[in-house]
Amino acid sequence: MTLPQPESIFLSASLEPPLGVSLRAARLVYSGLTLFDGLDLELRAGCFTCLLGPSGIGKSSLLRLLAGLTPPGVSGELRGGDGRTLAGRVAYMAQQDLLLPWLNVLNNVTLGNRLRGEAVDRPRALRLLARVGLADAALARPDTLSGGMRQRAALARTLMEDRPVVLMDEPFSGLDALSRLRLQALAADVLAGKTVLLVTHDPLEALRLGEHILIMNGRPAALSALPDLPGAPPRDPGDPAVQAAYRAILQRLEAA
Amino acid sequence: MKALGRSLVTLAGFLLVWQAVAMLGDLPAYILPEPWAVALSLWHHSGALLHHAGVTALEIVLGMALGTLMGCASALALGYSRRARRWVLPVLIASQAVPVFAIAPLLVLWLGYGLGSKVVMAMLIIYFPVTANFYDGLRHTQRGWLDLARVMLPAPRPWAVLRHIAIPAALPALASGLRVAAAIAPIGAVIGEWVGSSAGLGYLMLHANSRMQVDLMFAALLVLAALAVGLYFLVDAGLRRLLPWHPATPDSFKSD
Numbered sequence: 001m002t003l004p005q006p007e008s009i010f011l012s013a014s015l016e017p018p019l020g021v022s023l024r025a026a027r028l029v030y031s032g033l034t035l036f037d038g039l040d041l042e043l044r045a046g047c048f049t050c051l052l053g054p055s056g057i058g059k060s061s062l063l064r065l066l067a068g069l070t071p072p073g074v075s076g077e078l079r080g081g082d083g084r085t086l087a088g089r090v091a092y093m094a095q096q097d098l099l100l101p102w103l104n105v106l107n108n109v110t111l112g113n114r115l116r117g118e119a120v121d122r123p124r125a126l127r128l129l130a131r132v133g134l135a136d137a138a139l140a141r142p143d144t145l146s147g148g149m150r151q152r153a154a155l156a157r158t159l160m161e162d163r164p165v166v167l168m169d170e171p172f173s174g175l176d177a178l179s180r181l182r183l184q185a186l187a188a189d190v191l192a193g194k195t196v197l198l199v200t201h202d203p204l205e206a207l208r209l210g211e212h213i214l215i216m217n218g219r220p221a222a223l224s225a226l227p228d229l230p231g232a233p234p235r236d237p238g239d240p241a242v243q244a245a246y247r248a249i250l251q252r253l254e255a256a
Numbered sequence: 257m258k259a260l261g262r263s264l265v266t267l268a269g270f271l272l273v274w275q276a277v278a279m280l281g282d283l284p285a286y287i288l289p290e291p292w293a294v295a296l297s298l299w300h301h302s303g304a305l306l307h308h309a310g311v312t313a314l315e316i317v318l319g320m321a322l323g324t325l326m327g328c329a330s331a332l333a334l335g336y337s338r339r340a341r342r343w344v345l346p347v348l349i350a351s352q353a354v355p356v357f358a359i360a361p362l363l364v365l366w367l368g369y370g371l372g373s374k375v376v377m378a379m380l381i382i383y384f385p386v387t388a389n390f391y392d393g394l395r396h397t398q399r400g401w402l403d404l405a406r407v408m409l410p411a412p413r414p415w416a417v418l419r420h421i422a423i424p425a426a427l428p429a430l431a432s433g434l435r436v437a438a439a440i441a442p443i444g445a446v447i448g449e450w451v452g453s454s455a456g457l458g459y460l461m462l463h464a465n466s467r468m469q470v471d472l473m474f475a476a477l478l479v480l481a482a483l484a485v486g487l488y489f490l491v492d493a494g495l496r497r498l499l500p501w502h503p504a505t506p507d508s509f510k511s512d
Contacts, residue, residue, distance in 0.1 A: 069403050088410025098400045101501040102424045112408040115416050141501055161408060 018046030018195055019089060019164035020081025021066065028061050028074045035061065036221040041214075043165070045081050048188065048196045048233060050210030052203060054253065057221050059199045060169055066197065067092045067167050080165075091161040095170045097154040099142040105129065106138040109157045121160075128156045131190060148179030152186070159190060166191055168198040172205065184208055188234040203249045207242045209233045215252060224252075289471040297471035298478065304460065309479050312456040315371060315445040316487065319378020320437060326379065327386025327433070334387075335394035335426075336418060348387070356381050357447055364452040374448035374456065381444035382437035386430070393429025397422045428502040431495040438491040442484040457483075 021043040028035040035058035043049050053059050065074050067090055080086050099108045106125055113120045129138050132152040142150055151171060158166060171187075172180045187198075188209055200206055206213050211233060213226040226245065229235065235242050271291050277283070278290045285293060298305065330348070333340045360377055367373035405417045449458025457480045464472035 064403075067403075067407050069406060090407055092404060092407040094400055094403070096400050098398075098404050100401065100421065100424070102427075102499075111404075111420065115405055115408050115413065115420055116410075117413070117416065143501055 016164050018193060020045035021086065021165055021195060021197075022079050022081065023062075023066065024077040024079075026062065026065060026074070026076030028058050028065075028071075030058075030061075030073050034220045039076070039221070039223065041066075041223060043195050043197055044212060045195055046193055048191065048198070048209060048211045050206035050213045051197060051199045051216055051223075052206040052213060052249065053201065053216035053221070055201055057216050057219075059201075059216055062216070063167050063169050063197065063199045066090070066165075086165065089163050090165045090167060091158045091163040093154055093158045093166065093168045093171045095173055097142070097147075097150040099150055099153055099157075101142055104139050104141055105134060105145070105153045105156075108142065108153060109160050111157065112161050125156070125160055128159050129153075131159075132156045132186060146179075147175055148183065151175060151179075151183055155183070155187060155190070163194075165195045166197075168196065170200055171198070173200070173202065180205075185234045203246055203253075204237050204242075207245055207249075208235050208237060215249065217253060286468045286470050289474060293471045294474040294478065297469075298475040301472055301475060305457075305475060305479050308455055308457050308460045308476070309483060311371075312442070312445055312449070312458065312480070313483055315374040315448070315456065316378055316441045316483070318371070318375040319444060320382065320441050320487075322375065323379040323382035323437060323441070324386055324434065327383050327437075328390055328430070330383075330387045331390035331394060331426075331430075332418075332423075334391050335422065336414070348384075352384055356444070360447050360451040363448065369452050369454055373451075374445050374453065377448035378441045378444035382441050385436040385440070386433040389433025389436070390426055390430040393426030394418075394422055396429075397425045401425065427499055431499055431502075434491055434495060435488070438488045439484070442480065442487065446480065 021041075023039070023041040026039040026041065027037045029037075039062070041062070051059055051062070061071050061074055064071050065076055066078065066086070068078075068087055069092075078086060080089060099105075100111065103111070106122070106129065107114075109125045109129060110120045110122065126135070126138060129135055132155050134149060134152050134156065137145060137149060137153070142153065145153065151174075154171070158168075168187075172183050175183065184205065198206075198209060207229065210226075210229075212228060214223050215226060216223055226249065229245055230241055231239070274288075274291050278288050281288070289297075330344075334345060356377070359380065360373075363373040363376055367376060401421050402417065405421055406412075409416070445456070446458035449456040450462060453459045457476050461473050461476045464470070464476065
């Protein structure tokens with residue numbers, strides 16, 4: 001378990017302890033097909049977990065279940081590490097940036113404040129925008145930004161929610177290679193200390209970012225953990241340990 | 257600018273053909289007056305034309321305002337309340353089978369020969385396109401935005417979601433409805449004037465017709481067309497300024 005770094009304490013408004021997540025007996029039946037049944041998932045508190053698996057295996061549905069966006073045909077028993085419900089303690093970031101095109105970046109970042117009818121914390125939003133490298137784009141409309149900048153804005157909006165659990169559904173898969181590498185490094189940095197689940201179909205992304213890596217495979221799908229890698233994320237994709245783990249993952253995915 | 261030039265050339269060609277038909281066809285002036293006779297009539301009766309155009313314009317603007325207000329309110333009620341959808345929507349759609357023109361005599365009977373019956377006529381004719389377009393927009397809010405809002409809100413706040421997400425997202429659809437409204441509101445006003453009135457361009461046309469002043473009829477028609485086109489452009493330009501983020505704003509007068 002990594003301890004929160006000073007920077008993220010400064011960015012966080014509250015100083016809650018990290019929160020684990022436990023899901024029991026999750027089940028998804030989609031048009032007569034059982035994608036998974038009796039699935040258990042445990043997210044370690046304050047740990048960056050990557051969930052890796054081929055497309056269509058049910059990763060996104062599992063993530064949506066954790067986010068409280070119960071898709072049709074899905075069931076399961078979901079609890080926080082403290083035994084209470086997760087409602088209001090989760091932030092969600094999707095593959096699309098989901099920025100509202102009529103609001104500037106700053107107002108997009110503070111959307112949660114306004115939806116909940118709270119006072120808008122502009123100074124904190126501006127600090128977070130500076131943190132993700134968008135200090136100069138605070139007043140820009142999303143359609144004037146590049147894909148990488150839009151996803152940075154979405155990351156700032158996710159941080160603004162200041163929730164102990166962050167769920168990310170392939171947030172970087174729509175970006176070009178260089179933007180993706182930069183955003184992965186940024187995410188590893190700013191999300192340190194939070195309980196993160198990042199869903200991806202890219203083994204290298206999981207190896208770069210995951211403190212803990214889960215592989216989802218088979219039908220009905222089961223979860224298996226990969227041995228924890230040495231070194232702290234973001235790891236260098238050229239690292240020999242990463243390369244070796246990459247080969248192991250491919251073998252495991254092909255064997256299933 | 258080029259588009260305007262081309263339109264002017266087309267218009268000049270049309271005037272030439274009109275002149276040629278009037279001269280070569282040897283038609284009496286009370287069937288088809290020559291273009292210059294219409295221009296002359298426009299000049300001679302400019303005072304009366306202006307007065308009647310003012311009356312018609314007032315009817316159109318009031319009808320537009322009321323129809324837009326009613327349409328927006330109905331769409332919001334339909335979008336917000338399932339009960340409204342189930343009880344009102346089928347009747348609303350069926351009501352469109354009644355030709356609005358057929359109601360015009362009734363409106364004049366109930367509301368008299370003055371402004372009221374024409375305003376209501378214009379209002380009724382635009383009510384449905386405004387309602388239908390706005391409601392359609394409210395129903396098709398991007399799924400991801402609603403998911404994001406649901407994760408952000410610990411407890412449901414449908415009104416906040418409507419206000420901050422669904423309504424702004426539906427504004428481009430409402431704008432399409434308003435463009436249609438701007439194009440058909442003048443029809444409503446003129447129909448109302450034809451059925452019974454003592455002022456307005458429709459009244460002036462009927463009046464001129466019964467006195468064989470066909471050149472004045474044409475002049476009134478010209479002013480009405482200018483009024484309708486002007487209204488459309490005004491509404492279109494206003495909507496573009498209000499919705500700068502919406503790239504799909506139809507550019508109906510750009511040919512390439």
